[in-house]
Amino acid sequence: MTEKPETWTVRRVLDWTKGYLAEKGVENARLETEWLLSAALGLDRVGLYVNFDKPLNQEELAACRGLVGRRAKREPLQYILGTQEFCGLDFAVTPAVLIPRHDTEVIVEEALRRVPGATTILDIGVGSGCIAVAMAKNLPNSQVWGVEQSPEAIALAQQNVERHGVPVTLFEGSLFEPFADQRFDLIVSNPPYIPTADLETLQPEVREYEPRAALDGGADGLDFYRIIVPAATEHLNPGGWLMVELGIGQAEAVLGMFEKAGFGDCFTAKDPNGIDRVVGGRIP
Template sequence: MAINREIWTIRKVLEWTRGYLAEKGIDNARLEAEWLLSASLAMDRVGLYVNFDQPLNQDELAAFRGRVARRARREPLQYILGSQEFCGLDFEVTPAVLIPRHDTEVLVTEALRLASDAKTVLDIGVGSGCIAVALAKALPAATVSGIDASAAALAVARRNAARHGVDIALSEGSLFAPLAGQRFDLIVSNPPYIPSADLATLQPEVREFEPVTALDGGPDGLEFYRLIVAEAPAHLAVGGWLLVEVGIDQAGPVTALFAAHGFGDCFTAKDPNGIERVVGGRAPERRPQ
């Protein structure tokens, strides 16, 4: 947007930005323009429409131009705005964490359906903390823990836990390493599951901005499932549940992993788009030593 003394009203700014973002390949360009302008003016979208003819001052234009430039470079809107809604809760997001997806909400829904009486819960790869916080809010009597290999991600998760008034025990480390000897009634995880070769085909917003360590699932996308499913029995209480999110066409092989490691009552659950998005199973019975 050229810097000049032309009067830029809310209406004119939105019309210009819609066209500009559309040229850059942004879907829902008008809606995104409204979100970006709402953030710049500290005004909700209804306020924009009520004040269509209000002119922007130079400071407001400068703040808005900066946000539009970032979005035009395909930086995710959620990182620009600094937040994303998940399970009806607002979460801080930064480039240190994967942006929560609504598809993942089915993991929370299934966990609550199967383990509403869980007293101890573990989230592996806690990221922003969206899953752990949602479960902690829904299960106030439970002790919820989370693990992540990224210290930066854990810092975001801590802030999100504080934002929503829940206490989550967060540990830095790989998979179960920080929790030797501990057992849980419910273990959940949304691990990296994109096959390494497919990373280059992802949208620029994902490929260039989201943390690759939260995306790369190894050569076939199943690397972390093999590790989690193999180690989980040693960390599950009797009758405890393990639930994981999976990618497209991964439910079958992940279910086979569950069965191979003795899990019972295995099931899959679909997301709102009809994709099998969750695989779960009950801890295998312990054999006498």
């Protein structure tokens, strides 16, 4: 007699994968397992539970193994699935761009609250386009520009602009280079701010997979603020605002740069974890 091959049901695969990913150091292993199996099997998470006792065929098992194997190597879930939600919008993401974080939503919230009448907006270091698109979506009377050095990132951001059908114009270049004589009501930026020496201490998902150029902020993490803050004064309309995201413990130093450059009404804003995440100010 030949032995029957083992039967792997959805439930069994889910339970095994959850333990396997947890052993590999993946946080929220149960939830991530559900997302991975849903993607592999073409189901939503409700469908996964409805089909708990369904045996999987070899093709389905192979699809699950492929995605789970990638996550076990600590490749970010967002790159595997190809999407990330930000400000209630769905964005395509690839290893060409930093994965949008919910902490970054603070800069959008502050901009919408403080400058609801902005009609000309610049996003420096556009990445996936998440900030620029969210601003354009929430301020339909505005025109938004974005600038980014990476051609791969610009191509992906353009996809996200088209996906959401918003008026965002993208330029490949460095900082203010494409905007020599242009001024804006609002400039926003989430520049690289991790001190170089700290890069090796980051989680494997960040250290090994996200673009280094979008993370490395120089020796103290503040290199880009030293350029952006004073230069922004030449690119803001009277009464215009600059708002930047920053890392843990950097608010005081960046606030000092704003004040030195002549900004008034300076403020800091905390993320949901109580960390000062945004500094902003207005040109008189």
